[in-house]
Amino acid sequence: MNVGSYDYIRHSYGAVFYPGDTVEHAETQKRGKIVPPNLTHRHYVQVEFDERGPVNCHPSALKIIARGKAWEQYREATE
Numbered sequence: 001m002n003v004g005s006y007d008y009i010r011h012s013y014g015a016v017f018y019p020g021d022t023v024e025h026a027e028t029q030k031r032g033k034i035v036p037p038n039l040t041h042r043h044y045v046q047v048e049f050d051e052r053g054p055v056n057c058h059p060s061a062l063k064i065i066a067r068g069k070a071w072e073q074y075r076e077a078t079e
Contacts, residue, residue, distance in 0.1 A: 008042040015059040017045050020068020025049075026061045033068070 006017045017023075021034045025047070032049035044056035 006037055006045065009045060009059050012043065013059045015062075017059065017062070017064070018068060018070035020070050021064055022066040022068070023047060023057075023062040024065050025057060026063060031065060 010016050017034050019034050019036045022031060023034060023045075024031050030049045032047040032055075035046045035048050035054045038044070038046055038054070038056070041056050043058075045059050045062060046054040047057045047062070048054045
């Protein structure tokens, strides 16, 4: 399942995130896109809310709004 490589979060928190997914932050209600992980901060999801660049977010603070292309590719590969 190495699409996007958020495997640590999947194993530790049971949450599945892929680059390209649209998420909403629970506290700020801001929407953003997940970007590829920063391997030095494996317990956070990297989310780009605006043009300032990615932000570290705890997986429990994110709600998936829409799945991106990486999710579709993974789903097709496992069917």
